[in-house]
Amino acid sequence: MVKLGFYGAAGEVTGSNFLIDTGEHKYIVDCGLFQGADEITEHNDEPFAYNPSEVEAVVVTHAHLDHIGRLPMLVRGGYKGPIFTTEATIELAGLVLQDALDLATHRHERTGKPLLFERVDLQRTLEMFQAVPYHQRHALLGSDGFTLYDAGHILGSAAISVEAGGKRIVFSGDVGHAPNVLLPQPETGFAADVVVTEGTYGGREREDKLDRLAVIREAVDWVTERKGVLLVPAFSVERSQELLYLLNTLFNKHQLPKIPIFLDSPLAIEALQVFERHQELYRKDVQQVRRVDDDIFSFKGLALATSVDESKAINEQAPPKIIIAGSGMMEGGRIHHHLKRYLGWPNTYLLVVGFQAPGTLGDHILSGASTVNILGERIPIRAKVVRADVFSGHADNSELLDWLHGLRYADNAKVFVVHADADKTALFEENIKRAIPHVSVVAPELGQVTEL
């Protein structure tokens, strides 16, 4: 009997971690960090509910921290096997995990908060990665194996079909929002006995009436007119590159006013190189643009701030100006300095383009707080705050249902809803049952182990 254990992203969005136990072999899919409010992140301090040294292989969906952030802890805990994923994910994971360690080290020096893992754990983790291309079945132990499919969520992202103990278990990973700016549509159509699907926006349709370029143009025009500052807190991987690509598109169309634009994120700047190394993963139309525009992420007026001095120099630049900086949920990173400086100013336009987990600074600002605490100071919010869901990297309710509907289900197939807030899954479960009547649908609890 194959068992599936839900050790993260069960009843919440972050911390993805699933254990397949065939009775003979144990495999893990994703080993992500819990992120957001304290009562969520404290799960990171708990030991794994299984013995990492008994796990024989890990397969990873994509390079977001909520899917890879605890890999070094797994290795520290005794895991010695391979970590399989796409080549682009391996390259991005190296940058993302190093960045996470740097941030944690700073926090450790400031507050004494213990590190979850050390440099040596990270180094060993990176050595264990093995690249597997999309669509090529890769053998695990015995007759087990897995295949990766393009999830269209971030560069290199995958849905994983694992064959283990005679069951075909499909993990959606994070399903992309189509049309994505740079990536093709999420693939579906493969066979499944069991599906573990993300449900971040399950039960919710997003209002994507405006196109992304229009949203950016409106914000840029607003700050240009008022000599203001456009602040865009952005995830360093994918969202920042998308924003640059869209700004580059406006530039090519002569629709970008001549105002200075800063990408103030060393991680996003490094990730640019990974994107350019993997142009084969872009959508076909983006590949065509790339053939005539030799740098689709760069244009006149853009400055990349890698060093701290370059970042500080952004302050010297008189408005109007545009600043794109991490972190995406405004929990740390260079965006803090810019928020501290500009949130209290009525000519600031804060464009929120990413998911804000409950309890994060971004969540507080979006929910209408009048003041927030940043870097030890109480800051009033006088900026114009605009949330633009059209930039979301996640499929919404209809898109998730389309993806799920596209799979080929065995008789008595089961669907598990994960990667969603517990209070938001009921409606999504109903929708799935209606769209695919012959499957059973369950939202597992954290720590639950289910026989398949």
Ligand SMILES: [Zn+2]
């Ligand atoms: Zn993701």
Ligand SMILES: [Zn+2]
């Ligand atoms: Zn995720």
